[in-house]
Amino acid sequence: METSTTVPESAAALHAGIDALTDEVIDGLRSQLPSYAAVSPDRLRQRVLASLRNGLSLVQRWAEERRSARGAGRGDGPAYGIPETHLDEVTSLARSLPVEDVISAYRIGTDIVWRRFGEEMTARGGTAEDLLPIAETLRAWVDANTLRIVRSCRVGLQGDDPTAEGRHAAMVRALLLGEARWDTSLGAWGAGVAGDGPADGYRPEGHAGDAEAVDGSYEHSALRLPFRAQLPEVSPPGESDGAPAAAGHAGPGDRAFHRTVALLRPWLALDEAGRPLVTTVDGDVAGLLVGRPAGLCRSLILGLGAPAPASGVATEFTRATQAVRAAAGFGLVGAYTREELGLRAAVVALPAVGEQLVRLRLAPLDERGEDGAQLAEAAAAYLRQGLRLDAAARTLYVHPNTLRNRLRRFEEITGTNLRDPADLAEVWWALTHRRFHGPAD
Numbered sequence: 001m002e003t004s005t006t007v008p009e010s011a012a013a014l015h016a017g018i019d020a021l022t023d024e025v026i027d028g029l030r031s032q033l034p035s036y037a038a039v040s041p042d043r044l045r046q047r048v049l050a051s052l053r054n055g056l057s058l059v060q061r062w063a064e065e066r067r068s069a070r071g072a073g074r075g076d077g078p079a080y081g082i083p084e085t086h087l088d089e090v091t092s093l094a095r096s097l098p099v100e101d102v103i104s105a106y107r108i109g110t111d112i113v114w115r116r117f118g119e120e121m122t123a124r125g126g127t128a129e130d131l132l133p134i135a136e137t138l139r140a141w142v143d144a145n146t147l148r149i150v151r152s153c154r155v156g157l158q159g160d161d162p163t164a165e166g167r168h169a170a171m172v173r174a175l176l177l178g179e180a181r182w183d184t185s186l187g188a189w190g191a192g193v194a195g196d197g198p199a200d201g202y203r204p205e206g207h208a209g210d211a212e213a214v215d216g217s218y219e220h221s222a223l224r225l226p227f228r229a230q231l232p233e234v235s236p237p238g239e240s241d242g243a244p245a246a247a248g249h250a251g252p253g254d255r256a257f258h259r260t261v262a263l264l265r266p267w268l269a270l271d272e273a274g275r276p277l278v279t280t281v282d283g284d285v286a287g288l289l290v291g292r293p294a295g296l297c298r299s300l301i302l303g304l305g306a307p308a309p310a311s312g313v314a315t316e317f318t319r320a321t322q323a324v325r326a327a328a329g330f331g332l333v334g335a336y337t338r339e340e341l342g343l344r345a346a347v348v349a350l351p352a353v354g355e356q357l358v359r360l361r362l363a364p365l366d367e368r369g370e371d372g373a374q375l376a377e378a379a380a381a382y383l384r385q386g387l388r389l390d391a392a393a394r395t396l397y398v399h400p401n402t403l404r405n406r407l408r409r410f411e412e413i414t415g416t417n418l419r420d421p422a423d424l425a426e427v428w429w430a431l432t433h434r435r436f437h438g439p440a441d
Contacts, residue, residue: 006130010120011059014113018056021116022049025109032108035101048109055113103179168271169279176226176279176286178314223307224269224288226317228281228324229260230301232333260285263300267293284324288313293335301328302335322349329436343425347432354433361430364413375413378406380431383424 014021025048029036036044114135121130261268261278268276269288278287292304303324305316323338326348338345347354365372378396382403385391393403407418416423 006121006124006126008060008064009124010117010126011056013120014116015053015056015060018049018052021113022052024116025052025112028108028112029105033101033105036105051106051109052113055110059117103174103177107179168275172277172279172287173281175310175313176281176288176317222269223309224277224290224313225292225307226286226305226313226320227264227289228284228286228303228317228320229264230284230324230328231256231260232299232301232328257285260300264289264293264302267291281321286317286320299333300335301333303327304335304337306337343429344432347429347436351433351437354429354437357426357430358434361414361416361427362434364415365410368413372413375406375410376431378403379410379418379427380435382407382418383428383431387418 022045026041026044029044029048030039030041031037257280261276264278264285265276267289268278269290270276276287278285280286289304293300293302301324303320303322303326305313305318305320305323308316319338322345323336323341326338326341326345327333327336329348330344332341332344338349362376365376368375378392381392381395382389385395389403390400393400396403398406410416411418414427416427418424418427
C-alpha cells in the first residue's frame with residue numbers, strides 16, 4: 001500500500017519553516033515548564049533544533065520507504081533512534097533540570113509538531129488514512145526514545161549516579177509520572193530484554209542498557225499505593241491555627257530523604273531484586289507502598305493515592321500529590337488521601353472555584369481598603385474558632401461587642417448571612433483560597 005505524497009510534502013514544509021517551528025516549541029516548553037522558563041532560549045535552541053530535524057527526517061524516510069514498497073509495515077520496519085550526540089546533549093541538560101521535566105519537554109515538543117504536521121496535511125487534502133500510520137509510528141518512536149532518555153539521563157537517588165540504583169529511581173519516577181509503559185508479556189515496566197520486541201512490536205536501535213530494563217520488574221497487576229511525602233516543619237509559637245506552612249523537602253542523599261525513607265520502610269513496595277520502589281519528585285520522596293502506614297502521627301506529611309495496578313499508578317499519584325499539598329498547606333501532619341481532606345483538597349485542586357467565591361463574597365470588602373481587610377480578618381477568626389464569638393475576640397484582642405459589630409458589618413457589605421450554612425461554606429472557601437493561593441493578580 002502506498003502512502004500519499006502529502007506526508008513527505010508536509011514534512012518538507014515543516015523542514016522549510018524549521019526556525020519558526022523551533023521558536024514555537026521553545027515557547028511551549030518555557031510556558032508549560034517552570035524549570036525550562038529559567039533556561040535561556042539560546043541554550044535550548046540547538047537542542048530543540050536537532051531533535052526536530054531528527055524527527056522530521058524519520059517521517060520523510062518512513063514515507064519514502066512506504067511509497068517505494070520497501071517498508072514492510074510498522075511491526076518489522078526499521079526504527080530510527082535518537083543520535084548518540086543528541087542523547088549527550090539531553091544528558092547534559094538533565095544535570096540542571098529535573099529528569100521528569102526533560103521527559104515532559106520531549107512530549108510537549110512532539111505534540112506541537114504533530115499539530116503543525118496535521119495542519120500541513122489538512123492544507124494538502126490529506127486523509128485520516130494518510131495520518132493514522134504515521135501517527136502510530138511516530139508515537140511508538142517517541143515512547144521508545146523517551147525510555148532511552150530516562151536511562152541515558154541516569155538521574156535518581158544519587159543525582160547523576162551511573163549505577164543501577166540511579167536508573168531504578170529514574171524509572172520509578174517515570175512510572176509515577178505516567179512516562180513509563182508496561183510490557184505485559186514480561187511483567188516489567190519499560191522495555192523488554194535486548195533482542196525481544198516490546199508489546200507493540202516496535203523498538204529503537206539496540207543499545208547496551210536494554211538488558212537492564214527489567215531490573216525493576218515486579219508483578220504489574222499487583223495493587224500498590226502511590227505516595228508523596230514531606231517532613232513537617234514546626235510552626236512558630238502562636239501560629240498553630242492551621243495556617244499554611246512550608247514543609248521540609250527531601251533531596252537525594254540528604255538527611256530529610258533518609259529520614260522519610262526510614263519512616264516508611266516497613267510499608268515500601270519492593271521490586272523483584274528487593275529494592276524499594278522509591279524516588280524523588282521535585283524534592284519530595286515518592287514511590288509505591290504495599291499498605292497504608294500506621295503510627296506515623298506527627299512525624300510525616302503523607303499524601304496517598306488509592307491502591308492501583310501499574311496502569312493506574314500515574315492517576316493515583318496525581319491524587320496523592322494533591323493530598324500532600326493540601327495537608328502541608330493547611331499545617332496538617334499524618335497520612336491522608338485526597339478524599340479524607342475534603343474541602344481542603346478541593347481548595348487546592350479547584351482554584352477557579354475559589355476565585356469565583358472571592359469575587360462573590362470578598363470583592364466588596366476589597367473596595368474599602370484597611371477597613372475591609374479588618375472585617376475579613378474578623379470573619380476569618382470567627383470561622384477559625386468554630387463560630388465561638390468570645391474565643392475569636394480573644395485572638396483579635398478586641399471586646400466581644402466590637403467583634404459582633406464587625407461581623408454585622410461584614411454581613412451587610414458582602415450580603416452574607418453567617419447563620420446560613422451555605423453562606424458560611426462559601427465565605428470559608430473564599431477566605432481559605434485567598435490565604436492558600438494569595439490575592440488574584
